[in-house]
Amino acid sequence: NAGVTQTPKFRILKIGQSMTLQCTQDMNHNYMYWYRQDPGMGLKLIYYSVGAGITDKGEVPNGYNVSRSTTEDFPLRLELAAPSQTSVYFCATTGNTEAFFGQGTRLTVV
């Protein structure tokens, strides 16, 4: 089992560009999350989903969109990239206990 897979690992975007961060899990979990981690800060929840077709905002949703058409996939969309979105993004999924995280996507917006 791969667990949680995120692509790409690294990306540099210009201001105003758009991109989609991909997240796939093969654990058949209903719950999926997107977090961002800024330097010296903890993980902040951007969006989460409790199952296919259901998404909800987290603590810092502005500038992002998500969709959940299948149990496995939970892509995160940035429509108009801004320097404030420079961060490391982590996708996670939970079963009945702890959360399992992907390896992260390091995004730089210049």
Add this chain to the structure above:
Amino acid sequence: DQQVKQNSPSLSVQEGRISILNCDYTNSMFDYFLWYKKYPAEGPTFLISISSIKDKNEDGRFTVFLNKSAKHLSLHIVPSQPGDSAVYFCAASGGTQGGSEKLVFGKGTKLTVNP
């Protein structure tokens, strides 16, 4: 408003000694607490958890203590090993066992274990 606080950004200990990482929380609705370990360029990995019905949970060299009245938990690592050097995140949730509720994370404590 930080609901989960890790007030020590860094901690340095000697190999073989005890490492104590602290975490405080403000939300009395939290009932499940977790510790995650994170190496550079990797995602966080689960280490140990504790439910609010317990005050201690032990797993090998790792023990988590919960003091509900003080809204405080701590992670003890003994003996500490150089491979324990990482950033440790405290997380809390209010709901069923941290699985179906949103986790709130602290800012992390960077532990360095010196040989």
